[in-house]
Amino acid sequence: MALLQIAEPGMSTAPHQHRLAVGIDLGTTNSLVATVRNGVAVVLNDARGHGLLPSVVRYRADGGVDVGHAALARAAEDPHNTIVSVKRFMGRGLRDLPDLATLPYQFVDAPGMVRLRTVAGEKSPVEVSAEILKVLKARGEAALGGELVGAVITVPAYFDDAQRQATKDAARLAGLNVLRLLNEPTAAAIAYGLDNAAEGIYAVYDLGGGTFDLSILKLTRGVFEVLATHGDSALGGDDFDRRIYCWILEQAQLHTVDDHDKAMLMAKAREAKEYLSDHDEARITALLASGQVIDLLLSETTFNDLTASLVNKTLTPCRKALRDAGLRVQDVKGVVMVGGATRVPRIQAAVGEFFGQMPLTNLDPDKVVALGAAMQADVLAGNKSGDDWLLLDVVPLSLGLETMGGLVEKIIPRNSTIPTARAQEFTTFKDGQTAMSIHVVQGERELVADCRSLARFELRGIPPMVAGAARVRVTFQVDADGLLSVTARETGTGIEAGITVKPSYGLSDDEVAAMLRASYEYAQDDMAARNLAEARVDARRLVEATQAALAENGDALLSTEERAALEKLVAALDNALAGDDLAALKRASDALNHGTVEFAARRMNLSVRKALTGHRLDELEI
Amino acid sequence: MDFSQNHFALFGLPIAFELDAERLERAYRDIQAQIHPDRFAHAGEAEQRLSMQWATRVNEAYQTLRKPFERARYLLQLNGVDALDPRDTSMPPDFLMRQMEWREALADAGGDSGALARLEDELRAHAAELRAELAQQIDRRRDWPAAAATLRKLRFMDKLLEEIEAAYEQ
Amino acid sequence: MPVTLSERAATHVKNFLAKRGKGIGLKLGVRTSGCSGMAYKLEFADAEDPEDLKFESHGVTVYIDPKSLSYLEGTELDFVREGLNEGFKFNNPNVKSQCGCGESFNV
Numbered sequence: 006m007a008l009l010q011i012a013e014p015g016m017s018t019a020p021h022q023h024r025l026a027v028g029i030d031l032g033t034t035n036s037l038v039a040t041v042r043n044g045v046a047v048v049l050n051d052a053r054g055h056g057l058l059p060s061v062v063r064y065r066a067d068g069g070v071d072v073g074h075a076a077l078a079r080a081a082e083d084p085h086n087t088i089v090s091v092k093r094f095m096g097r098g099l100r101d102l103p104d105l106a107t108l109p110y111q112f113v114d115a116p117g118m119v120r121l122r123t124v125a126g127e128k129s130p131v132e133v134s135a136e137i138l139k140v141l142k143a144r145g146e147a148a149l150g151g152e153l154v155g156a157v158i159t160v161p162a163y164f165d166d167a168q169r170q171a172t173k174d175a176a177r178l179a180g181l182n183v184l185r186l187l188n189e190p191t192a193a194a195i196a197y198g199l200d201n202a203a204e205g206i207y208a209v210y211d212l213g214g215g216t217f218d219l220s221i222l223k224l225t226r227g228v229f230e231v232l233a234t235h236g237d238s239a240l241g242g243d244d245f246d247r248r249i250y251c252w253i254l255e256q257a258q259l260h261t262v263d264d265h266d267k268a269m270l271m272a273k274a275r276e277a278k279e280y281l282s283d284h285d286e287a288r289i290t291a292l293l294a295s296g297q298v299i300d301l302l303l304s305e306t307t308f309n310d311l312t313a314s315l316v317n318k319t320l321t322p323c324r325k326a327l328r329d330a331g332l333r334v335q336d337v338k339g340v341v342m343v344g345g346a347t348r349v350p351r352i353q354a355a356v357g358e359f360f361g362q363m364p365l366t367n368l369d370p371d372k373v374v375a376l377g378a379a380m381q382a383d384v385l386a387g388n389k390s391g392d393d394w395l396l397l398d399v400v401p402l403s404l405g406l407e408t409m410g411g412l413v414e415k416i417i418p419r420n421s422t423i424p425t426a427r428a429q430e431f432t433t434f435k436d437g438q439t440a441m442s443i444h445v446v447q448g449e450r451e452l453v454a455d456c457r458s459l460a461r462f463e464l465r466g467i468p469p470m471v472a473g474a475a476r477v478r479v480t481f482q483v484d485a486d487g488l489l490s491v492t493a494r495e496t497g498t499g500i501e502a503g504i505t506v507k508p509s510y511g512l513s514d515d516e517v518a519a520m521l522r523a524s525y526e527y528a529q530d531d532m533a534a535r536n537l538a539e540a541r542v543d544a545r546r547l548v549e550a551t552q553a554a555l556a557e558n559g560d561a562l563l564s565t566e567e568r569a570a571l572e573k574l575v576a577a578l579d580n581a582l583a584g585d586d587l588a589a590l591k592r593a594s595d596a597l598n599h600g601t602v603e604f605a606a607r608r609m610n611l612s613v614r615k616a617l618t619g620h621r622l623d624e625l626e627i
Numbered sequence: 628m629d630f631s632q633n634h635f636a637l638f639g640l641p642i643a644f645e646l647d648a649e650r651l652e653r654a655y656r657d658i659q660a661q662i663h664p665d666r667f668a669h670a671g672e673a674e675q676r677l678s679m680q681w682a683t684r685v686n687e688a689y690q691t692l693r694k695p696f697e698r699a700r701y702l703l704q705l706n707g708v709d710a711l712d713p714r715d716t717s718m719p720p721d722f723l724m725r726q727m728e729w730r731e732a733l734a735d736a737g738g739d740s741g742a743l744a745r746l747e748d749e750l751r752a753h754a755a756e757l758r759a760e761l762a763q764q765i766d767r768r769r770d771w772p773a774a775a776a777t778l779r780k781l782r783f784m785d786k787l788l789e790e791i792e793a794a795y796e797q
Numbered sequence: 798m799p800v801t802l803s804e805r806a807a808t809h810v811k812n813f814l815a816k817r818g819k820g821i822g823l824k825l826g827v828r829t830s831g832c833s834g835m836a837y838k839l840e841f842a843d844a845e846d847p848e849d850l851k852f853e854s855h856g857v858t859v860y861i862d863p864k865s866l867s868y869l870e871g872t873e874l875d876f877v878r879e880g881l882n883e884g885f886k887f888n889n890p891n892v893k894s895q896c897g898c899g900e901s902f903n904v
Contacts, residue, residue: 008877008884011813011823012840024669042884043809044817044841052881148881154669184668228656328792385668395660422690424664424683484679485664550670598672605673609681612661617639617654 007150011043013389026184026386027145028157028192028378031134031172033092033214033241034345036060037372038141039379040149041388046196046376049148057371058144060214062136063087064125072140081269084109086123089268090243091137093215094119094130095175096167103239107247107271109264118171131175138179154542155184157382159374161216162188163236163401165447166459166489173486180535182542184385186486189213190220191231191398192377193343197368198224199380199394205338206232208326210356210364211374212319212346215241219322221330221337227394233329233420234401235322240315242278242346248311249274249303253289257299266293281305282348309351316355323359329420340364345371397422400483407444407453409434416481419449423487428480437469441477445491464493537587544582544594551575551601554608562607574600633705634688644699644765646692655689696785699761699778703771710775711782722780729787733794740795747791754784799870800825800852800859806876806885807855819843822858825874826865835868835903837887 018024027049030037035057039048048056055074063076064086071079080087088110094102099114111122120127138158145153158181160172169186176183190209197203203224211218218236222229250271254262262270269291277287281303291299327333340356342364347353357363381396383389399422405415406429416427433441441464448456467475480492552575559568574597581593635642638654659682660666667678691697703710718726729750736742757777764774802810802823814820826838842860845851849860861869872889893903 008879008882008886009837009839010884011810012838014824014840014843017828017838017840043813044820045813049881144881148883150879150882150884185665225656228660381665385665387669395656395663396665397659397663422686424679425686426683482683485682546669547671550674554670554674601671602673602677605671605677608674609662609677613637613658613681616657616661 013044016388018388024154024386024388025145025149025151026155026157026379026382026388027141027149027153028159028187028375028380028382029138029141029181030159030189030192030375030378031092031137031175032060032374033090033216033243034060035214035371036137036141037375038145039372039375040145041379041383042149046379046383048372048375049144051144058137058140060091060137061087061089062091062133064123064128066124068125070125070136072136081265081272084264084268085111086125087268088121088123088128088133090215091130091133093239093243094121095134096165096169096171097130101239104247107250107267109267117167131171131178134172134175135178138176138181142179142181153181154386154546155182155382157185157187157192157378157385158183159187159189159192159378160487161211161213161236161238162190162218162220162231162234163216163238164487165238165402165457166404166487167457168238169487173488182539183486184382186488187378187381187396188218188220188231188234188398188401188487189374190218190234190341190343191222191229191396192375192381193341193373194220194222194224194229194377195380195394195396196373196377197341197365198222198229200368203339206332206336207339207341208323208337208360209341209343210319210323210347211236211343212352213241213344214346215239215243217241217319217322219319219326221326221332228397229394230397231399231420231422232332233326234399235326235329236401237318237322240318242344244315245278245312245346245349246271246274248315249277249289249308252303252307252311253299253301256301257297259293259297263294266291270299277303278308278349281308282350305350312349312351316352319352320355320359323356334360337362341368341373342366343370343373398487399423400425400487402447402457403449404445404447404459404481404483404489405456406431406479407446411453413446413448413451413453413456416479417483421483423483424485426480426482428478431477431479432473433467433470433475433477434472436472438472438475439467439469440465441467441493443479443491443493445481445489459489460491462491462493464495467495533587537585537590540587540590540594541582544578544590547594547597548575548578548582551597554601554604558604558608558611562611563604567604571597571600571604634692634701637685637688638692640692642702642705644695644702644762646698648693651689651692655685658685695758695761696778696781699765699774699781702765703775703778706771708771708775710778715775716779717776718779718783719776726783726787733787733790736794738794743791743794747788750784750788750791754781754788757781757784799866799872800854800861801873802854802857802859803873803875804855806874807857809876810857814841817841821845822860824849824860825869825872826862827868838865839874839885 027038027040037048037056037058039046050056058073059077061073061076061080063071063079063083065071076087080089096118098117099112099119113120113122113127118129120129142153156176158172158176160169173183173186190211193209193211194207205224207222207224209220209222216238217240218234220234221232223232253270253274273289273291277289280287286302286304289299289301289303293299337360340360340362347370353364399420400417401419403415403419404417405413408414416429417425442461443464444461445459446453446456447459450456464477476496478494478496481489483489555571578593578597581590638651640646640651662678662681662685664675664678664682667674691701700710732746736746757780760777761774764770764777810823820841820843822842824840824842827835828838829835846860849862850866852859868891869889870891872887875886875888877886
């Protein structure tokens, strides 16, 4: 029997229509799933009472997959097949990965993103991440007693487009409907801000296992506005471990280390770092495969010396973000610390020194991101009226195009509030040119070679003209997930040739579908059932949303005939929902979607007019 | 969506360079609160798409009006003047002279942050003067060519300030 | 007392209200919907409706609209844990049949 949760006033759902939604912090070291239950955000534990799921996936020779503690426990024993910190490889090519030498994996260079060779075959980081997400999804469903309508998944604010797209693909592969990709520091700000009724300028210092973000937010009356974000998507707690690891090698005069010892010593290094959070020194003991015994004493002072340059490296983004926001250190009212690595006393001291105030540590740095994501998921799923708060986030890195001479022309500057769009016109440089190649890049540097290449595509079918006569309009659109799509269109002659690309580094829709098919869980029948189930969820949501809209503004905005036509489309979709013909369901959904366009436009116009009414009155008073 | 509406009308503001920043911000937030995609995450496809288009449009309008430089450029554009037309780069000789002096000062400062700060203060003060001039030229005198010339000077100042930022970095 | 909360339920409700930071109590009701005719309504109450009947159980104020009362008379609201899932359960003596899930019922 289903158990009931207390709903927000007026937000009770019909039986079997609970909009169960979760927030997922897909971390480098640990992952968590949280939800809002009875009005309160809580982290969901597994059956053993663990909230944190180690982000570790082990592929076994028998075809099985272990995730979490079970996988972590075998990391030293089975290093090639036990993938730790997979987040570092998301959306990355082989040449983007530093510290290859300290990693025990067998990498396969593949276009766009590396792959890892395991006993279960070559795995993309997207597939590995999907294994973690599947476990969290199952945990959420067990704890909430039903299927999830969707999840908010957090990503480092400084993740580029490739890394975001890879994360979204992993979620799709795990069978999760992504309500939104949310930046980790923003999620933390929601959890902190709502709990403490914070107002003013806040900095969120988020040092995760493998990524560092610094976001500056302005909190006013329930609006969380990100003013600037900076970071380093290849700097995190792992690097502190690696420094200790290298120190161990040096002290013990080890020159070659096999992969087992490597994984074991990395684990010892991490333990030592954590131990030093509350102690002056940590003892590191280990027995190597060679029989050599390691017994070392690491003092806090030595640890601080080893990692001083890493701590300093985090302060540069602090400076840059403040400058981009046009603010000074004195303007910052509070500094929220996020990520397990911020427990390191030297980091807290350095951040305190930089901002001239002790950072806020009154919340659990491991959980705050998941809790904020859960709160946002609750709003996006429609369980809250949504008037309580509004998020305005930004693009972390400039987006641009390659122009002549390998230079970058920026189209969307970093820290633009999303969603955003910009268009730029280009022209042909040769007589009779009928195609133009377009190379989309992300980054701040002037040379294409120094930026991240996101996609290349060709616009064909330009009518042959003299050089400079054709006009090609390239439009960049970044959506609310921070994901880019690019359109190019030849407009000079009125003949339009358009193409929309999803940048090509990630996985194509076909590839994701193929992976889904290949996964043993989804046999052909299951696939069809799953498609139908997904279409049903979408259709039901559409019926519900249209009915709500009709009830709210139907009389005011529609003529009797228009209303009757829409109601007919709703009834037709309702009818299709009763059967199990996928094609009929899709047709009825498309028809209703198409039919509501004009009504939706009128509703939006009304909303904007409503929002301004207050200001018009202001004017009258003046 | 009514794309013909100008940015000022969108926020219910008078068309002018001088602007009540607080009122702009309030109008921006109130509109976003109504039309942001987060409000439509569980709505139908049509509403989701429209909400993204609206939010995009409102963001663009806000970013344009919020920054004095972009606001002035936009106002001139509304009056049919392309202030940054690449074919017109004329600058008065005295301003060109000052430009050269500032550039030399920047080169001489090298990594000296004290010297950089002094130069930055001077440039910021001059940029503020230029913005005050813009207000006169646009709102009172409606002298578009003069405003366009001031805007070109301001663009140069912004570039130089960026270079100072970069010099701090090193 | 026509409607009560178990002690466990009351403790949880008080806890949720405190963490939520606002609210004056709990609003219970029934509405017609669902596979077996009626469905429960369980919401936070942020403001008092003068028409509602007001009860007190283990320190929690419970509001019920008069129309719902006859369907809820004698009900105890309990808080239970089932595996990883936890939540509230209506023990309602008026129920003649309910759908398998317990979210919808008939009197």
